[in-house]
C-alpha cells in the first residue's frame with residue numbers, strides 16, 4: 537500500500553457494489569499495472585446533484601451509506617447547497633436523449649467536483665464507478681475524466697470499464713444479495729421514463 541490516495545466518484549449503491557468489491561480484492565490494480573506497493577488508499581465520494589426529486593436523492597444517498605457501513609469503506613458525502621448548479625451545467629441540452637450532450641455535461645460537473653475534492657485533500661488519483669451502467673458510454677466518461685487532468689495538475693484520472701466481464705450483470709446479483717435499492721431511471725428529471 538502506498539501513501540497515495542484515489543478518490544472514486546460514486547453515484548448509487550448498486551453501481552458502486554461491484555467496484556467496491558473489486559477494489560477490496562485489489563486485483564483490479566494489477567489490470568492497470570500498479571504493483572502492490574503502489575496501491576493507493578481509497579476514498580469513495582458521493583456527489584450527485586443531478587438526482588431528482590429530493591426524496592429519491594435521499595434514498596440513493598442513504599442506501600449507499602448503508603452499504604458503505606456494511607463494507608467498512610471510507611465514504612464522503614458531498615451535499616450541494618446550490619441546487620441550480622446542475623441545471624446551469626446542462627442548460628441548453630435539456631431535451632437531449634440519454635447518452636447525449638446533457639449526460640456529458642452532467643458527467644463533467646460531477647467529475648470536476650471529485651477532482652476539486654481530491655485537490656483539497658492532496659489526493660493523487662480520481663476515478664468513477666459510472667462506467668458500469670449499460671446506459672452510459674464508457675469512452676465518453678473516461679475522456680471527460682482525462683480532459684480534467686489539464687485543470688488539476690498532479691491528479692491523474694484512472695480509466696476503468698466496469699461493464700466488462702458482465703459487470704452490470706454482477707451488480708444486479710450483488711444488489712439482490714444485499715437487498716440494495718435499485719432505481720428505475722438514471723437520476724435527473726429528464727431521465728424519468
Ligand code: SF4
Nearest residue numbers: 639642722723724727
Ligand atoms: S440521464 Fe443520467 S447522466 Fe444523463 S443527464 Fe440525466 S442524470 Fe445525468
